[in-house]
Amino acid sequence: MTRSGLQDTIAAIATAPGSAGVGIVRVSGPDALRVADDLFRGRRAPSRTPGGRFLFGHLTGEAGEILDEGLCLIFKGPRSYTGEDVAEFQTHGSPAVLARVLARTLELGARAARPGEFTLRAYLSGRLDLTQAEAVLNLIEAQTDAARRQATLGLTGALADRVKRVAANVTRTLAALQAMLDYPEEGVPDEDRAQPLAAAEHDLNDLLLTARAGQVATRGARLALIGRPNAGKSSLLNALVGFERSIVTPVAGTTRDYLEAGLELAGVPVTLVDTAGIRDTADAIEAAGVRQALNLAGAADLILALEDGSAPREPLPTTLDLGSGPRVIRVRTKADLPPAWTDPGALNVSAVTGDGLGALRESIRAALLGDAARGEAWLTTERQADAARRALNHIQAAAHAPDDLASYELEEALRALAELTGRDVQEDIVDAVFRNFCVGK
Numbered sequence: 038m039t040r041s042g043l044q045d046t047i048a049a050i051a052t053a054p055g056s057a058g059v060g061i062v063r064v065s066g067p068d069a070l071r072v073a074d075d076l077f078r079g080r081r082a083p084s085r086t087p088g089g090r091f092l093f094g095h096l097t098g099e100a101g102e103i104l105d106e107g108l109c110l111i112f113k114g115p116r117s118y119t120g121e122d123v124a125e126f127q128t129h130g131s132p133a134v135l136a137r138v139l140a141r142t143l144e145l146g147a148r149a150a151r152p153g154e155f156t157l158r159a160y161l162s163g164r165l166d167l168t169q170a171e172a173v174l175n176l177i178e179a180q181t182d183a184a185r186r187q188a189t190l191g192l193t194g195a196l197a198d199r200v201k202r203v204a205a206n207v208t209r210t211l212a213a214l215q216a217m218l219d220y221p222e223e224g225v226p227d228e229d230r231a232q233p234l235a236a237a238e239h240d241l242n243d244l245l246l247t248a249r250a251g252q253v254a255t256r257g258a259r260l261a262l263i264g265r266p267n268a269g270k271s272s273l274l275n276a277l278v279g280f281e282r283s284i285v286t287p288v289a290g291t292t293r294d295y296l297e298a299g300l301e302l303a304g305v306p307v308t309l310v311d312t313a314g315i316r317d318t319a320d321a322i323e324a325a326g327v328r329q330a331l332n333l334a335g336a337a338d339l340i341l342a343l344e345d346g347s348a349p350r351e352p353l354p355t356t357l358d359l360g361s362g363p364r365v366i367r368v369r370t371k372a373d374l375p376p377a378w379t380d381p382g383a384l385n386v387s388a389v390t391g392d393g394l395g396a397l398r399e400s401i402r403a404a405l406l407g408d409a410a411r412g413e414a415w416l417t418t419e420r421q422a423d424a425a426r427r428a429l430n431h432i433q434a435a436a437h438a439p440d441d442l443a444s445y446e447l448e449e450a451l452r453a454l455a456e457l458t459g460r461d462v463q464e465d466i467v468d469a470v471f472r473n474f475c476v477g478k
């Protein structure tokens with residue numbers, strides 16, 4: 038689907054819907070400059086203007102009437118975003134003007150661009166690899182600085198560079214293995230064989246540790262507050278978001294339906310989910326809330342398991358495993374009151390005084406961003422993580438296999454790495470990436 042009509046000249050509104058100071062219609066393809074000649078009246082014809090220049094003038098309709106005053110930017114392939122001839126019309130940012138200018142480009146022979154088609158063309162012309170194309174998408178959607186940062190790193194090729202370093206070491210190992218098979222009597226020094234393989238495994242392991250952080254930074258995280266009635270879940274949610282989002286009363290069973298509140302934590306968009314207190318109950322409405330709470334906990338990226346520190350400890354009447362593990366942070370609430378119990382495995386927090394909230398935020402940050410070093414490019418999509426995981430499995434298999442099998446495993450590893458950066462991918466994978474784009478990008 039995505040691949041047909043790639044010789045067409047395409048057009049789309051590149052700016053967001055609604056009124057704005059300036060709006061952009063972008064045209065790319067072999068006829069882009071001819072369309073511009075027909076649509077734009079300026080000091081000279083766009084097709085006779087050097088690439089990298091802009092013209093000031095008027096956008097005109099079929100009868101030569103003025104649609105708007107604006108600019109025309111000229112890019113001559115391959116020196117453009119798509120690698121093709123591109124003309125851009127920068128108009129007043131009025132939906133009416135933009136719709137009319139777009140319609141005019143279509144009358145003049147352009148076709149409406151499909152979602153992501155400009156960036157697809159940049160990818161197919163070799164100007165971007167797949168990690169960079171995904172970074173473009175993540176950049177457009179970035180809501181926080183952490184997401185923007187990772188997308189910018191990806192766009193500059195920093196992620197692709199990390200992958201290429203791994204691939205280079207796999208290739209070195211492969212060459213050493215080949216030399217051994219070809220000239221078995223000569224022998225191959227360890228530094229040519231085992232060392233590059235160990236380095237590849239180490240680097241890829243490091244990279245995979247960033248997958249969770251990368252996806253969390255890009256897509257955000259859901260945190261469920263779970264505990265018995267009156268544990269202080271709603272109070273803690275309110276303390277974290279800084280206003281009375283959720284109803285708090287001394288009555289056990291106050292929260293029934295779940296509710297969500299968004300906040301930004303360490304640059305990560307976080308959705309806090311307040312849930313009904315978990316207990317055995319004969320009340321049908323409350324029981325529905327309890328079931329919902331357990332489902333929400335199961336679907337969350339992270340669970341805050343709250344227990345009232347001022348009352349005797351009681352286990353939750355559920356098989357939900359809140360024991361420990363990376364997905365659970367245990368919180369001992371109401372730390373301002375005399376303690377009924379203590380537990381070194383739980384964070385002491387008071388929603389009333391604010392004590393412990395800073396440590397809790399830090400624990401959440403560590404649980405979400407974990408081992409990812411702050412400065413480096415991260416894996417930001419499940420597609421990337423999956424390819425990296427497969428490559429690591431093949432590299433690990435190669436380390437313990439006889440030479441001929443090891444060669445096969447390393448070739449498979451290289452294939453998975455090439456898939457990650459998108460040099461060697463099937464059309465359906467590429468199509469799946471670009472399906473998520475908006476029209477005009």
Ligand SMILES: Nc1nc2c(c(=O)[nH]1)N(C=O)[C@@H](CNc1ccc(C(=O)N[C@@H](CCC(=O)O)C(=O)O)cc1)CN2
Binds near residue numbers: 118
């Ligand atoms: N108005 C406008 N702003 C924009 C874009 C755009 O298409 N139009 N971009 C689009 O998403 C981004 C910028 N990306 C771009 C990437 C490459 C080229 C380009 O023409 N590259 C040529 C020429 C470089 C040069 O003159 O030095 C090249 O690389 O050969 C243009 C934009 C963000 N801002």
Ligand SMILES: Nc1nc2c(ncn2[C@@H]2O[C@H](COP(=O)(O)OP(=O)(O)OP(=O)(O)O)[C@@H](O)[C@H]2O)c(=O)[nH]1
Binds near residue numbers: 269284386390
């Ligand atoms: N002293 C003190 N009281 C607290 C604290 N947090 C909550 N409380 C009180 O504990 C009671 C229950 O608090 P909620 O936040 O409604 O508890 P909950 O877990 O949401 O309860 P349900 O919605 O019924 O499941 C209220 O009276 C709160 O004022 C705290 O940190 N310190």
Ligand SMILES: [Mg+2]
Binds near residue numbers: 270284285292314
């Ligand atoms: Mg509540």
